[in-house]
Amino acid sequence: MRAMQLDPRGGPLQVVLRDIRKPASGEVLLRVLACGVCRTDLHIVDGDLPRLATPAIPGHEIVAEVIEAGAGVEQFRPGARVGVPWLGWTCGACGYCRSGRENLCDSARFTGYHLDGGYAEFTLADSSYCFPLPEGYSPAEAAPLLCAGLIGHRALSAAGDAQRIGIYGFGAAAHIVAQVARHQGRRLFAFTRPGDASARRFALELGAAWAGDSDAPPPEPLDAAILFAPVGALVPAALRAVAKGGTVVCAGIHMSDIPAFPYEILWGERRVVSVANLTRRDGEEFLALAPKVPVKTRVETFPLERANEALARLREGRIEGAAVLVMDREARA
Ligand SMILES: [Zn+2]
Ligand SMILES: [Zn+2]
Numbered sequence: 001m002r003a004m005q006l007d008p009r010g011g012p013l014q015v016v017l018r019d020i021r022k023p024a025s026g027e028v029l030l031r032v033l034a035c036g037v038c039r040t041d042l043h044i045v046d047g048d049l050p051r052l053a054t055p056a057i058p059g060h061e062i063v064a065e066v067i068e069a070g071a072g073v074e075q076f077r078p079g080a081r082v083g084v085p086w087l088g089w090t091c092g093a094c095g096y097c098r099s100g101r102e103n104l105c106d107s108a109r110f111t112g113y114h115l116d117g118g119y120a121e122f123t124l125a126d127s128s129y130c131f132p133l134p135e136g137y138s139p140a141e142a143a144p145l146l147c148a149g150l151i152g153h154r155a156l157s158a159a160g161d162a163q164r165i166g167i168y169g170f171g172a173a174a175h176i177v178a179q180v181a182r183h184q185g186r187r188l189f190a191f192t193r194p195g196d197a198s199a200r201r202f203a204l205e206l207g208a209a210w211a212g213d214s215d216a217p218p219p220e221p222l223d224a225a226i227l228f229a230p231v232g233a234l235v236p237a238a239l240r241a242v243a244k245g246g247t248v249v250c251a252g253i254h255m256s257d258i259p260a261f262p263y264e265i266l267w268g269e270r271r272v273v274s275v276a277n278l279t280r281r282d283g284e285e286f287l288a289l290a291p292k293v294p295v296k297t298r299v300e301t302f303p304l305e306r307a308n309e310a311l312a313r314l315r316e317g318r319i320e321g322a323a324v325l326v327m328d329r330e331a332r333a
Helices: 039-045 139-146 148-158 172-183 197-205 234-241 280-289 304-315
Strands: 002-005 014-017 027-037 062-069 081-084 087-089 122-126 164-168 187-192 210-213 222-227 242-250 271-274 299-303 322-326
Touching: 002 304, 027 081, 027 139, 027 304, 039 304, 062 122, 062 139, 081 122, 081 139, 087 122, 139 148, 139 172, 139 280, 139 299, 139 322, 148 172, 148 242, 148 280, 164 172, 164 234, 172 187, 172 197, 172 322, 187 197, 197 210, 222 234, 234 242, 299 304, 304 322
Parallel strands: 164 187, 164 222, 187 210, 222 242, 242 271, 299 322
Antiparallel strands: 002 014, 027 062, 027 122, 027 322, 062 081
């Protein structure tokens, strides 16, 4: 099979040929139909996350068809369409796993990082961490639901019942959160890169009440802000934008350093929290909610071999919605 592989020393992904392995007990062998390109992939490729010793195949927003089920797999049969998210394995025994917080598991393994991911024609996954997918989405349209959607959902939940929500960084996750937040009757304020007129227009199209530059204050105080942009300087900016009692949710896996800020912008019971990974419950909740909204994803598709180009476009902020790799013609949106 063809795969896009990251060398442990870094550099662009390389096209490689790998053997297709048989599924072990509990695993499914999957033919990848589409795989989303997430900002976390960029952090892995760019070395913002610790580099691992072995070559990795990125990709953790996998839409795939089950080809073969290993021993003991009950829930998926060959031919079933499944989604594979970032959370690929947890120990089930640590304090976090035993208290409903498997997203924080001390020995969690993540798809497309510790485990080979979906930038490939085939992959293996632990069937206990795969999701059935809602009807009505093409593989390319469903792919962004699996991380941008799940993490966005977890971030929106962390914002509590905030009515006025600011979103910093209007990419794949934000364009899904915007639709869910509007569906829930909340008001949305979009902060985009200074001067990025097309991102502002995209946010307004998706129902934002206001869209402006990330270095400008919102027209009224907010109840919560969610940061998808990996820019630490936005944390104090967001604290200044939220009213007393407001929450600032940092939703990315990596962020540049947060500059020092005066205590007075945190005082008044403002909170800064982070959202890490996902639980399988997040996945079940969000994948049930998405078709009810209904969430419509905007995707830009690339063939597998052009993964580096998709990553470069994401790095430059030149993707509207989500970038998705598609493996063959019938999988295209
Ligand atoms: Zn654990
Ligand atoms: Zn992701």
